[in-house]
Amino acid sequence: MNYINKELPEFNVNAYQAGELKTVTKNDLLGKWSIIFFYPADFSFVCPTELSELQDLYEEFKAAGAEIYSVSVDSQYSHMSWAETTKTIGKIRYPMLSDQKHELTDFFNMIDETSGQDYRGVFIADPKGIIKSYTVNAMGVGRNPKEILRTLQAAQFVEEHGDDVCPANWHPGEGTIKPSGDLVGKI
Amino acid sequence: MNYINKELPEFNVNAYQAGELKTVTKNDLLGKWSIIFFYPADFSFVCPTELSELQDLYEEFKAAGAEIYSVSVDSQYSHMSWAETTKTIGKIRYPMLSDQKHELTDFFNMIDETSGQDYRGVFIADPKGIIKSYTVNAMGVGRNPKEILRTLQAAQFVEEHGDDVCPANWHPGEGTIKPSGDLVGKI
Amino acid sequence: MNYINKELPEFNVNAYQAGELKTVTKNDLLGKWSIIFFYPADFSFVCPTELSELQDLYEEFKAAGAEIYSVSVDSQYSHMSWAETTKTIGKIRYPMLSDQKHELTDFFNMIDETSGQDYRGVFIADPKGIIKSYTVNAMGVGRNPKEILRTLQAAQFVEEHGDDVCPANWHPGEGTIKPSGDLVGKI
Amino acid sequence: MNYINKELPEFNVNAYQAGELKTVTKNDLLGKWSIIFFYPADFSFVCPTELSELQDLYEEFKAAGAEIYSVSVDSQYSHMSWAETTKTIGKIRYPMLSDQKHELTDFFNMIDETSGQDYRGVFIADPKGIIKSYTVNAMGVGRNPKEILRTLQAAQFVEEHGDDVCPANWHPGEGTIKPSGDLVGKI
Amino acid sequence: MNYINKELPEFNVNAYQAGELKTVTKNDLLGKWSIIFFYPADFSFVCPTELSELQDLYEEFKAAGAEIYSVSVDSQYSHMSWAETTKTIGKIRYPMLSDQKHELTDFFNMIDETSGQDYRGVFIADPKGIIKSYTVNAMGVGRNPKEILRTLQAAQFVEEHGDDVCPANWHPGEGTIKPSGDLVGKI
Amino acid sequence: MNYINKELPEFNVNAYQAGELKTVTKNDLLGKWSIIFFYPADFSFVCPTELSELQDLYEEFKAAGAEIYSVSVDSQYSHMSWAETTKTIGKIRYPMLSDQKHELTDFFNMIDETSGQDYRGVFIADPKGIIKSYTVNAMGVGRNPKEILRTLQAAQFVEEHGDDVCPANWHPGEGTIKPSGDLVGKI
Amino acid sequence: MNYINKELPEFNVNAYQAGELKTVTKNDLLGKWSIIFFYPADFSFVCPTELSELQDLYEEFKAAGAEIYSVSVDSQYSHMSWAETTKTIGKIRYPMLSDQKHELTDFFNMIDETSGQDYRGVFIADPKGIIKSYTVNAMGVGRNPKEILRTLQAAQFVEEHGDDVCPANWHPGEGTIKPSGDLVGKI
Amino acid sequence: MNYINKELPEFNVNAYQAGELKTVTKNDLLGKWSIIFFYPADFSFVCPTELSELQDLYEEFKAAGAEIYSVSVDSQYSHMSWAETTKTIGKIRYPMLSDQKHELTDFFNMIDETSGQDYRGVFIADPKGIIKSYTVNAMGVGRNPKEILRTLQAAQFVEEHGDDVCPANWHPGEGTIKPSGDLVGKI
């Protein structure tokens, strides 16, 4: 399955956010861009650095009209305990989803059958819940939160300026190219 | 389908590389890391900048033991003509595959049914043809060749140092974290 | 499948015609006779001569109330670039269809699975989109545009003079034979 | 079904040839090129002229190493009687096959269900029984024996000079174009 | 399948009758008794004698309110030519059907797969198209037109005198036996 | 199903013959020609006359190397009792088969579903059990034993003189026609 | 299938009763109790004694409000002839059904496949056609008409006195036992 | 399913016999005739009288080489307790089977779905376990042990004197009728 332009599924999961237990549904995601960030397990190793780097850019993501959702199959209690006992996790302000029912995990085919844990996948959805970009890495290969932010902004730019097609590695403020017959074979 | 740790399929496609027509098979990819870079169409707009930015980093990819393969469903003649008529494409030294039989396109589920062209997907495979990372973007959202290089190097580091798990946004030379029971909840 | 008296399928393809990018649908074909002329690939060898010989007779085809459509699985950008870079192709005034979604290619079963390109097939359809003649040749065997024109005219003559049955190799202006019981065994 | 490069089926049919009743099998066709020429019915109208024009070129076809086989679903007795009572048919020297068991008719999908007769199809097979060209016309549209001869010769030329690709409307003795990378976009 | 009391199928075939070409449908058969007489092929050997013996009794069949239809898979042109060239066939006044679409041949399962021709079958249908008797012989075994006439008359007698059951080899004018309980075991 | 040239099935039925109870199997039929004569029911009306007319010709059938088998779904006891109580049946010397298991009845599709009795069918098989002729009549239409004898003799003649094709209504001693190309259209 | 409390099927069979031919349907059975008595064949051996013993008790069965129906797959003519020629059968006054269409035979699964005849089964149905008792014996094992009468009367008693449960081998006039909790383990 | 000449299934059930708990299998039945006597439930009403009447004839059944097996879906403990608490049951010497696994009940289709108890069926099997007679009665209709004994003896007589067919209501010592052709229609 190719997820580009597919819509997020309905879901209803428990979550931990900044000291509070709550639930998060598809409806909560709509209206903003979403960064859905799967990681293997609480209390594991590389994850904290990915998760805390995401936190470091959290204000920029919010400024760009996006919310971040980390997702693992751990319980919300586990998230809370992890936050209470681990400094880097304790700093996190974005919601940490507990996908124990595998609602998101199965839709995105994120399960690693040899561990029962989620792969390192990140999916970017627009305010209508339509997926616009995704990256999946092998277990040990961490992700780059800055690149996620750049891709978010490029996707937003394309969505706003429908006729334009932005070049590779585009950053906000850079010009883009408007396609026309005259340009064929000229760039 | 989740491609992580899946093996590349057998394939046999025509290709254009630096003025020459040739064929490329799965066997040609084995023994090195591969960057398989799908783009929509020759003579189109954003692609040249992605493809030429990749060319700009080509020596670094080669130094890292990787080969780059761009892929579209255009013919090899179209690739050749594009290279001969477009300066940014003419500079490209890596092989440009012609997947007219849709061998790679179907395996990676890259076809966009509304255009009959490939999505913007990039897949990184190790020297045994095992996929270790992939990213797919909506049509207008370009990719960042530097991030591809960083991910390649992180995947290579993980493959070499099996027990280590590298942190997010790791770059060559940075330290990594070796997991052990003592570290649980401490990072 | 035998295509005689079968109706053209619905389709919607990109096209290049005389410097312009456009789309062509089944609806555009209706109302005139159509010559649907498949060829393997842009920038290939024998094709230009077939395509340019067709161009040489284009005025005669138009005078006969027919439009010519060349078809390959190349992109419209590729057609445009070919036209801009190759003199014989640059002369072509009829639309060059880009069947990247394989809509016409699959209906007419034109794909050559060993190359992923179209066979050399030519189909003649009447103004209602009903197929009246077709020829398919092996890859290297070119077609004769004059014979296509003659067959078009014979098919038109039969359509106008329903009771008449025209003899072999009939050309416009020649007499035809009207069948009746008296003629059985006499010709 | 696309017949190019498909092999003729096994068959065993009655036939009439120049005053004699005989049987013809696939084996009889092998070793020479074959022109398999379907027509609707004995004692009908346009057919005699097609069949007799073919006879007029029979020596040229034979000189080109080809045998002609006309095919209808009439009995061999009907063929014999037609030849004995109709002057143009009486001149014919090539075998007239009686496909009453529909062996060839079904393989080539030649039946016209509204009449129970064969369509006007002509198939050219090489000495191994591999089909290299075919044309099918609506009921009233006659075929051009000279174009059949030209196509035969082009197909023979391609088969002898494997690397060459002959241009459209090629005739024996004309030069051909040998494909190479240098020619892409130059013809 | 047992054809007794089954209804004739819908059909629409070309035919030759006494110098004229025409079409015959199921509807044409209704209202009279029908003798449907299959034979293998025009211009063949034993058939003429069967067909001409039927012609010799044609007035008697007509007097009995029946029409005769000979049927083969030859074309109507073949029938006409046979009639024009063969004296015994030229005398025939009943319609000769051309079942090239196998409409009657398939319904009555008359095809001989080793020759593609019809078996020697004869079917008698009443004025409602209901079959009342049939005989099928191996290829070389001719039929007896007088026996067909006798069977027709017996079937007509039974249809008129519903309660009566006629004895074997009954001929018109002979008495019949009316069944009743008193007769059980007495005849 | 067309029974011409089909082989008799295996069967094993009870029978009554001239005062004796016995069984008859397919094997008993082989080596001679067989007349398999179905009739509706013992103690019924028209049957006795058909059955006794067959008896009247029994010596001629035997002289021709054939055995007669009458068949109904009545029990062998019923046959015996019928013979003992009805004069015309009492004369019969040929075996009367009791097909209560419907072995022959089902193979020949002779059941009349509205009565549960056999239709009036007669099948002629050669000494190898291969069927060469059959006739089926509606319930009240009797058969002509002399015509059965004539057909038997014609079938025997064809089997002996393979190349000859006997004319309609042929009787022993009459000449036949040997087919050859020269005769086409001449008889 | 267990037949207790199953309803008789629809049927329509020929029958012989006391010199007359008639038909019998399910409807004729309703309103009285029915004894449906299958036997293998007319003119066979043990059957006459069973059938005549049933006749000896016929008045008692009728007095009990029941009708007897003997059933075999013989024709009604066979029944009539048997009655006319065999003294013990000639005495029979109850209807003898001819189940040649196997309507009752198939519903009750009475066919013996090795003989094509009915097993010796007897079924007792109430006035609504509901089966209340049945016995089936191997071919040579005769039935006891007195036991059938006793069972009929027991079934009638149970149907009238719903709450009572009659003891084994109960005969009319004997007391029965009315079940109640007090009796558990006391009888 | 018709059980005549069908073989008993494999089974293995608990049983109570004369104060002892035991198991009974198919193997235990072989070598003797078996009376398999189903009844609804222990501690119920009419059953005791049937079961005790069977006991009254037990010596005669044994003298005839038969064993009696009563069967219900009650446990062996229930049988034992019933025997210990109920005088008529306490007298019983034959084995009382506990078919709690429904092995015999399902094979003989004896379950009454509205009560979950067995119908009143009795099956007689020969020493090879082949069923020769069976009777099934509606719930309240008791069986007659003397008739069971008579049927057993008739079945034994038939098995010993294969050619003889015993008359209805035959009892040991009575003559039987040997079938022959001479007797048809004479008895």
Next chain:
Amino acid sequence: MNYINKELPEFNVNAYQAGELKTVTKNDLLGKWSIIFFYPADFSFVCPTELSELQDLYEEFKAAGAEIYSVSVDSQYSHMSWAETTKTIGKIRYPMLSDQKHELTDFFNMIDETSGQDYRGVFIADPKGIIKSYTVNAMGVGRNPKEILRTLQAAQFVEEHGDDVCPANWHPGEGTIKPSGDLVGKI
């Protein structure tokens, strides 16, 4: 199948209670808590002690608003007889269900296929027929009625105090713990 929170099926079974025969349906269970207590068989060994221990606590169960139902596949007559003959069973006042139709046994999957008897399972349902606890033991392992009572009371407590979660081995009157985010990781 996991039975927690599943609803009891519809059922209708015979039962014995304190000297009376009765029926019990699902409807009888609703409105009170139910203890459904399966045991293998009447007149067996360990069961009486389980059943009588349950009786010893019967007043406490009733005081807690619960009814006890013992269940086996024995008949109600067997239950009655067991009660009348066995002192410990005779004391029992709760209903003893007779599940001969396997309605409860199949729903709860309680059948032991090697014995045809019920496993030792106990199910606790609330007044709406919703199952809240169940225990199943191997055949010889008895259950503890006091633990059943404790579990009943804990389930009732949870149902009354929805927000509370009671600790292990809770007994009436003990405090419980109310969950809140503050408690995570603190107990």
Next chain:
Amino acid sequence: MNYINKELPEFNVNAYQAGELKTVTKNDLLGKWSIIFFYPADFSFVCPTELSELQDLYEEFKAAGAEIYSVSVDSQYSHMSWAETTKTIGKIRYPMLSDQKHELTDFFNMIDETSGQDYRGVFIADPKGIIKSYTVNAMGVGRNPKEILRTLQAAQFVEEHGDDVCPANWHPGEGTIKPSGDLVGKI
């Protein structure tokens, strides 16, 4: 599915035990009795008391030759962190399994679909991995570790003394009842 006498499945799960991370497989369980104790989630409320009560009896379970395995779908890291942060959990010495792959959870059907967490089920398996007892409670209903110990000991007693059947609520040292026919209905 009824789990009694079913064998444990193969499994391979991560676990935490007294400060160490390890894996546990089916093989590790064999040779001892196993208590498999499912609970909903780490860091939740009632669970700690159940788990710590189990710990309080751990020495007694070990003395009885049994090992305890707690199971939830939390990760081993979560177990470790819970132990390190929660005093009652920190005391636990038995292995805490992490069934993130749902291997045990799916086999035992323990998932609660509304929470994605395990039900409160406990399964007792013998040293061959054969399940001998199980209890499942609704979410809020805690289990009684002492009852689990008693059931374990009863199951062990039954396994050692095969012929004995222990009474309800049996405790070690108490006598048991040996079944025999004499006891039926006496206890």
